[in-house]
Amino acid sequence: MITMILYDIFIAIQILIGYNLILPLLLYFVYLIKPKRKFITQNNKIYDYAVIVTAYQQTDTLPPVIESILSLKYNNYLIYIVADNCDISNLKFNDNRVIILRPPETLASNTRSHFYAINHFVRNHDNLIIIDSDNLIDANCLTELNKCFDSGYKAVQGLRKAKNLDTTFACLDAARDLYYHFFDGDVLFNIGSSATLCGSGMAFTVDLYKECLGHLDITGAGFDKVLQKEIVSRGNRIAFCEQAVVYDEKTSKSDQLVKQRARWINTWFKYFGYGFSLLAKGITSFNFNSFLFGIVLLRPPLFIFLVLSLFFAFINLLISIPIFIIWIVAFAAFLIGFMIAIFHSKPDKRIVNSLISIPKFIFYQILSLLHVKKANKISVATQHYSNTTINDIEK
Secondary structure (H helix, E strand, O other), X not given: OHHHHHHHXXXXXXXXXXXXXXXHHHHHHHHHXXXXXXXXXXXXXXXXXXXXXXXXXXXXXXXXXXXXXXXXXXXXXXXXXXXXXXXXXXXXXXXOOEEEEOOOOOOOOHHHHHHHHHOOOOOOXXXXXXXXXXXXXXXXXXXXXXXXXXXXXXXXXXXXXEOOOOOHHHHHHHHHHHHHHHHHHHHHHHOOXXXXXXXXXXXXXXXXXXXXXXXXXXOOOOHHHHHHHHHHXXXXXXXXXXXXXXXXXXXXXXXXXXXXXXXXXXHHHHHOOHHHHHHHHHHHOOOXXXXXXXXXXXXXXXXXXXXXXXXXXXXXXXXXXXXXXXXXXXXHHHHHHHHHHHHHOOOOHHHHHHHHHHHHHHHHHHHHHHHOOOHHHHOOOOOOOOOOOHXXXXX
């Protein structure tokens, strides 16, 4: 009896891990048969935006960031730079749309920086967009976001493209983004759920952002996980706008990768439980958005479920060939889905050529597991190295 119970538990664990290999391809089939959602503007309103740029300890990447924002083909916005624990003596911008804020005390928190900006708004903005100090923004970004808000959405995730592809690590990081942006952005949104939030390049009505996070004090990484849960649990959908492009610096060094992934893994363990509440809400209220989004939140980081899947496949090679074959089929489904996601965006050849180094990329992410518990102590923010400007990208 005990042997049977243990075997059933062993099978159940495999199912809970293995479905993550198959789910993307299943969602893709639904995506193919459903018409792609279009943003239908209602009033053609030119919304007033607050562009919040957060920096922590490092300001040397800010000039090209601000330059890209000031080049927007949109006029109704102000830029709020929150320079947390930064030396701002060299920050000088000859444009009255740029407002530099330096908190008197160290905040060391994304949401604290965001609300510091909100509390120092010089006028009542309609919407806000969050930009990291390593981001560059496409000239049409706010114009495209405007269409989403004018279509009735209150939360929008834009498309984060790679700002740098200077190393194999950066290319593989970009490949990972292509996978997640396609399945967790384009596919999820177009089949009726919500796009997941990515930490930057995301925009909200000011009222919704304050309603969702104004009563919370979030420290460490992962404020976007809390925010998306709060948004979806309130019955809102997070739109995905692939035309609203923000260029994001990819991790180019191994130590940078390990520290960043340690924070991200720590965040998943901290917040994945939100998936249960959204899943339950979706079932009890027959809400497809909440149900499917809850399933997605329960999914482990990509490399974790891949490593676990390989482990279980190997075990079954020794004890059960039929189940081993099922694992092979599941891996094939995942590989097909992964390649669909990568080539959907017509990737740079450097990204495609880097895929052969995926095992090395996974190895360093496994190393990051050793730092998960102290992730937010050893690294509050990612160190940035790229000096790419918006003009470099446009070339």
